[in-house]
Amino acid sequence: MLIDTHAHLDEQAFDVDRDEVIARARGAGVERILTIGITAATSRAAVELAETHEDVFAVVGIQPNYVSQVQPDDWAAVEELAAHPRVVGIGETGLDRYWDYAPIELQQEYFDRHLELSRDIGKPFIVHCREAEADVVAQLQRSHAEGEGPLNGVMHSFCGGADVAAACVEMGLHISFAGMLTYKRNADLRAVASTVPRDRLLVETDSPYLAPVPLRGKRNEPANVMHTAKCLAEQVGVSFEDLARQTSDNARRLFSLP
Numbered sequence: 001m002l003i004d005t006h007a008h009l010d011e012q013a014f015d016v017d018r019d020e021v022i023a024r025a026r027g028a029g030v031e032r033i034l035t036i037g038i039t040a041a042t043s044r045a046a047v048e049l050a051e052t053h054e055d056v057f058a059v060v061g062i063q064p065n066y067v068s069q070v071q072p073d074d075w076a077a078v079e080e081l082a083a084h085p086r087v088v089g090i091g092e093t094g095l096d097r098y099w100d101y102a103p104i105e106l107q108q109e110y111f112d113r114h115l116e117l118s119r120d121i122g123k124p125f126i127v128h129c130r131e132a133e134a135d136v137v138a139q140l141q142r143s144h145a146e147g148e149g150p151l152n153g154v155m156h157s158f159c160g161g162a163d164v165a166a167a168c169v170e171m172g173l174h175i176s177f178a179g180m181l182t183y184k185r186n187a188d189l190r191a192v193a194s195t196v197p198r199d200r201l202l203v204e205t206d207s208p209y210l211a212p213v214p215l216r217g218k219r220n221e222p223a224n225v226m227h228t229a230k231c232l233a234e235q236v237g238v239s240f241e242d243l244a245r246q247t248s249d250n251a252r253r254l255f256s257l258p
């Protein structure tokens, strides 16, 4: 049994066979899927999917690449959706210096809003970080210093170094690995994965993107999370079954999943 902690099931890529994709995941032992919003509209779509599919849960927020397109009522919509019982997390949020679609100050403002909302309602946050590791860690450390106790969230599709992973673990965060872990050239990332405490590890697909080896280049889907989990099990030095159980326990605990 596995849990895919990050998919975008509302994406157009799934319009032709969304229900089959979800059924295929169940058939492959993926017992839960978290589907993530990146705008107010896609957050609403995520909630609708979670309302209509037993195995699907929603995460709502505005992804950093979309914060410059936010309409006046969008944030209020996210806040309202966040309270929905099928919503188990806030995000994805964070910083993205790779695409650079929005001024970094605006990305930072929305990152803080998501962190505050997460703290206010007691649901964990999901961090997107692309070529902005130092800024993300600094902002998380400020948030950590302001609040009490560990941070309640996850670094999704992690691709930073061991120092970044350690700083995040230190603050209480979980580290989630996606298909990039399986790519031949990413030996460094696999080495980082083996340094993360087992009770902080998660797996995800980030589907429809980033299909793992041996499906690289194809449309990705939640059933494929097993390939990343197998790769992670090898790095950590445990059986696939143990890794699946551990990461599912971690996901259930972090997101308070049934």
Ligand SMILES: [Zn+2]
Residues within 6 Å of the ligand: 006, 008, 036, 092, 206
């Ligand atoms: Zn995502």
